[in-house]
Amino acid sequence: METSYIVRIIVYVFSWFILLAYIILRILLPILSPSRKPSPAEIQAVIDSIPGLPFLTVTPHDSTECSVCLAEFSESTDLLLRRLPCLHVFHAICIDTWFRQRLTCPFCRSELPPSSSEVHVSVI
Ligand SMILES: [Zn+2]
Ligand SMILES: [Zn+2]
Secondary structure, X not given: OHHHHXXXXXXXXXXXXXXXXXXXXXXXXXXXXXXXXXXXXXXXXXXXXXXXXXHHHOOOOOOOEOOOOOOEOOOOOOOOEEEOOOOOEEXXXXXXXXXXXXXXXXXXXXXXXXXXXXXXXXXX
């Protein structure tokens, strides 16, 4: 009788512990973590810093498919590609959409260099 009461209390406390751990992991950590979505200005600065390429500039060393949409590059459909500083190539439309979530390469996860938009703003 006494033992089952103790077990019930342990199960009760344990379930609360699990619930608290879940709340901390799902709600508090994302708020406290430094990673955040890039601002539209940051996204545009990164996109502007990576010029679009026609399909013909893709070399045999490049990947043959876009890691975002997993479609193969082809001359007929891909008017504009982007080559990131890490040399990975993606459809411009796909990588621009990806950048709205995070400013990293979808393939190797390397971070895009911080925008130098302040430098470009200066009047010539
Ligand atoms: Zn794509
Ligand atoms: Zn990459």
